[in-house]
Amino acid sequence: MAEDLSPAPPRPATPRARDLLTRRLADIVCLPSSQIAPQERWMVADVLDELLRAADVGLRAKVSKRLAQQGEAPRALLRRLAHDEFEVAEPLLRRSQALSDFDMMDIAQGSSALHRLELARRESVSETVAAALAAGGDMDVITALLRNDGARLASQTVEVMVRVAAEHDAIARLLIRRPELRPAQALALFWSVSHDLRRMILDRFAASRQILQDAAEDVFPLAAREAEPDTAVQEALAYIDRRQRDRRAAEVTPYGSLEGLIERASQIGFTEELRAEAAVLANIQRDLLNRMIDDFGGEPLAILAKATGLSRQHLSGLIEGSGRTDAFNRVQQAILVFDTMSVDKAQTVLRYWNWVIARSARGD
Structure with missing residues (x-):
């Protein structure tokens, strides 16, 4: 039999050869743009990408660490390594400036x-x-x-x-x-968080409206004289106004005043009739009043009391009228807010809540 003189098939690259070639290609890929053309970088990156597909985790991680320091690294290669196992992806995820927002x-x-x-x-x-x-x-x-x-x-x-x-x-x-x-977001969150977080929200977002009141001082009489009231202006002025209670409602209420209604509620509880009348006197949405009365804490009622000029005694009456069995704790939480918040800031919070509910009811 004749001797087979055909060349032997090439042996597969050893891990050492792959490691050396990978390092060399990574060096080229990481060259600055002044030393390599974009087409050359992409070509080398394609070959490097193929090598890395069969490489072990350790080698992929070494290349990833090199590329993480390069601002001009090939994007396709970066994306694949950034999607790799966390050990490989970590350097790129932490500090690569070549990864785009899309990546x-x-x-x-x-x-x-x-x-x-x-x-x-x-x-x-x-x-x-x-x-x-x-x-x-x-x-x-x-x-x-x-x-x-x-x-x-x-x-x-x-x-x-x-x-x-x-x-x-x-x-x-x-x-x-x-x-x-934002204030609207914080004051929406208020209803779901604990007492200490509620105080954090009030401390930061219960702002004074003085700057608005100064800016709108001469707008109030102008708006009152307009034959066709502008709804948006009226809503804005209602938010800015220093007065909280509905004075006309106070003149016709069978309870004489908001204080008289609260005294009655402390005796028999907040019936549906008393809730409806209290909302009118306080000049807030009925849904808001219900939420304040039914809330697990005393802070909302403290804000209502402060914003409407009620006394500490009538704040206690509000809480008693709510009928909650934990009335003592509610009183303590309420008094803490009542004693540390100004009337102006309490009105800011109350009107934010009222504004949100009114807009929701309209489907805005």
Whole structure:
């Protein structure tokens, strides 16, 4: 038999050869743009990508660590490594500046909780990436975003977090401190959180309306003389006005005043008739009054009492009339708020709540 002189098939590259070639290609990919053309970088990146598909985790992690420091690294290669096992992806997720918002949003939607958590801890997190991270509802990720001063939160993202915070005081505590939280959002959250968090909300968001009152001082008589009242102006002035009670209602009420009604309620409880009349006298929506009376704490009634000029005694009557068995605790919580809040700030809170309910009733 004739001897087979055909060349032997090439042996597969040893791990050492693959490691060396991978390092060399990574060096080329990481060259600055002044030393390599874009077409050359993409070509080398394609070969490197194929090598990494068959490489072990340790080698992939080494390349990922190199690429994390490069601002001009090939995007396709970066995205694949950023979706890789967390050990491989971690350096890119933490500090790569070459990952775009689109890349990070894709990672947030399709990778593990550890990937999302690392993105939330980046030095800078854009509004769009933060929105994608928060959408998953993961408590650890939301906590990391709220603790990250470099994360920017869009209003819609804050709305998502408000819903989560309503059931988790730890999230609420962080959210209340964020600069993106708006008064309407904070005062909506108020109803769902504990007593100490309620005081935090009031301390920060119960602002004075003095600047509005000064600006609108000469608008009140002008609006009153208009033949066809402007609804939007009337609503705005109602929010700004220093007066809370409905004076015309007080002239015809069978109870003589809001105080007289509360004295009656403390004796027989807040019947449906008394609730309806109290809402009219206090000049607030009936649904808001019901919510304040039925609330687990005394703070809302303290705000109502302060905003309408009631005394401490009548605040106690409000709580007694609510018929709650934990009236003593409600009184203590209420007095704490009543004694530390000004009339103007109490009116600000009350009118925010009333405004939201009125708009909701109209379907705005």
